[in-house]
Amino acid sequence: MIGKTMSVDAVVAEITKDTVFYDESCGGVTISGGEPLMQPSFLIALLEACGELDLHRTVDTSGYADTQALLKTATCTELFLYDLKHMDPEKHYRFTGVSNEKILTNLKHLSRQGAEIVIRFPVIPGFNSDAENIDQTGAFVSSLPGISRVNLLPYHCAAVAKYKNLGLNFKTADIQQPSREYLESIARRLKNYHLEVKIGG
């Protein structure tokens, strides 16, 4: 197994080492993964502990999670970074192994509960960056209450070396990294839906 088992206290101890940096830069904690909502009770305990320390809390999620757990998480989280990979359920299934239905429903629930959310859209040429999907994404996000920010995350091949080191085959190594111009064209298209779009994030 890679990694190690840690208690909430141990993670909090590690987090508080950097208090001076959070204070100085108005920063805080981002809990990502894997998928943090795979371990909801640990996640909530950790978020509550961070709350006691007055730390700003961000959860980075794929949205593929138990709805109740997600909504409970929202009671102790200041900001969600929420991935939207594709609007088409079938394509989503084909590339990620699961349908996007739950993800989209969860996002609706979360937005209705008033959570602060930034949408993260990984730009993967040949998969999700066609005009149709961009338009659908823009329309969907702008229909949700209180969400206006989208970050475009350009696809990269940084993991190739790590996969190789682990003796694994990196299936998408042949995908080209999107150019700056390409990303800007997608940003422009999304801005038609009155969204604040940032490249990177």
Add this chain to the structure above:
Amino acid sequence: MTPRVAVLRQQSFEAQPSISVERAVLVTQFYQENYGKYSTPLLRALNFKNLCRKKTIYIDPNELIVGERGPYPKAVSTFPELTCHSVEDLNILNSREMTRYLVSAEAIETYKKEIIPYWQGRSMRDRVFSQVPPEWTAAYAAGMFTEFMEQRAPGHTALDGNIYKKGMLDFKEQIARSLTGLDYLNDPEAPDKAEELKAMEISCDAAIIFAERHADLALKMAASEAEPQRKAELERIAATCRRVPAHAPRDFWEALQMYWFVHLGTITELNGWDAMSPGHLDQHLYPFYQKDLADGALDRESAKELIACFWIKVNNQPAPPKIGVTAQESGTYNDFTNINLGGLTRDGADGVNEVSYIMLEVIDELHLLQPQANVQISHKTPDRFLKKACRVIRKGYGYPSVFNTDEVIMEQMRTGKTIEDARQGGCSGCIETGSFGKEAFVLTGYLNVPKILELALNDGIDPLTGKQIGPQTGDPSKFRSFGELYTAFDRQLQYIADLKIRVNNYIERMYAAYSPAPFLSVVIRDCIANGRDYYNAGPRYNTNYIQCCGIGTVTDSLSAIKKHVFDENEISMKQLLAGLHNNFEGQQALRLRLVNKTPFYGNDDDYADSIMQRVYETLFKAIDGKPNTKGSSYHLNMLSTTCHIYFGKKLGASANGRLATMPISDGTSPSHGADRKGPTAVIKSLGKMDQIKSGGTLLNQRFLPGVLEGDEGIENLAHLIRAYFKLNGHHIQFNIVDSQTLRNAQAAPDEYRDLLVRVAGYSDYFVDLDRNHQEEIIARTEHESF
């Protein structure tokens, strides 16, 4: 950059440092005629006056600020009364690859015929080395420490604002008052003081003569100048040189020229290492800037041009050539003029002003080797200034370095300075704390702390030579606990530190007796009032520093021994010692275990960091408060300059897995490649060192340009600096690395473990990326360097 500045800059940049024997010849002739006729202070002052009267003077067709130490830019004077170079030394200087100085055949001939025959056995270096005890010589040869006064005079001075309010004629009045007030009936030192004060008086005259000669030359040039604008400039130069340094300056131009004449005076009188610094130059110039702007005598652009002209003058003065160990501990042309920007004023207000911003622009546009500039960041410093500095840092020149003014003040308060004197202090040389214009803060030499541990691991014997250097502290394989090893280390340290201090005190008296600096004494507070020389407790404060090198290496080595030998009993001391003696040959597994399974300093890991704290405290106790010969004491400093490379050459393999002869860690930075958790963890580790008890620490951090891209990069850098200073960090500086370094990183990834690179929207360690990614980043970086 104005066209004038562009021309001057290019000339200065391209000029090859060369040796000028003019000073050596003048000094030798003077000593031949006059030695024995006067007291030593008078002899030194008259020698200085003779130089000011006779040395070749030079005014470049383009310049506004005038005066050179040598006969022309980058022609470097020698100081045979301190160190008389041999013919072999001169040949080495002329041919060595690094920091070469051109030496003509005539110069070598002059040395052979005139200089060497007189100074052999008479130079300070010869006098010092003929007197030191054999145990000192043995430790020195083993690379336990270096000695700053071995071929340079004690230096390290920076000025306060006094010279902008008083001219040499005003100082002469003060000197006369001090002379009149001497109490020959009750003060046994009165006759000595009289000699010193008379010497100061002569030195003031000498500086005025030097300026007058420039005024004459400028007028002569003006007379034959056809171009009306240049003719007017030359007349202005002449008027300025008639005014300063005899009188206090009245405007911006005169103020810069005033400082420059004083600077040249001090570096002509003697070769004090770390030349001379103007201290808080932005604060000193600001009243003149305001006044000139209000009068319409100056605008921002012309002020900037004058500052640029001044900057180039400093760059025209490479350090006098160093040889032997001194060349290794400080192998650079840089003569360490370090200008402080920002900070606090005397009354505690924010010291940043418009001149501070102009100076940041000048260092950015000129990016020359000298002078160094640093920014002093206090809790009151506006973010705008810090960020403007960060934008210059991002260019990758390695400067400005960044200091924590609040910390620098606390360090001085701890050693008994008044709050006003502390605020007017700052950092000069590299990172050394001192009260500008009021203190002799003398660096005495570097201490090889990892080598001290090596002695403890070898019963006091230097394993490289087999000689007994330190006391016998026991066979290390019989140590039953880490505590016993540590006690041995502590005993070795006490012995070596005391040996160093003992001989330093002796050398200090040699300089007071044989080589006083009366001109320098005029401009450092209280020397006139005390009737004492800068080298003889004249200044208000008199500090000696010993610079301890390699805290990273020694901490990591102790951490390795503690963990593997004593805590976990998985490596025996015998096994470890055998590995060290064989430089880990055939013991790669042992070495890798030490490298990869030891908690190292710089990762915010208390196991290692608590050892660092203990070593630091032990160093502090061994050095801090030990008396010097000036009624004051020694303090700890944590600087290494380039000495960590020399000390590494003198050190066998160390227990942190470092191979023999490789560099030890620099300043207070973690060992090369040991810090694997990013810059925030480094800063956290450094924050555990009680830096207030030192006279300065040094932290190097290295980033790729991409890391600091955009406004966000600048924000992040500024936050990092503020966070470190909140943790009482003294200093931090940044390398923004180039392609060559990345190529080296590819060749030797272990040494570049800590090199962060910006990959896309995130950063990663360079050596963790695959070759293609590395290539891609190298290509990108090259684009960015244009």
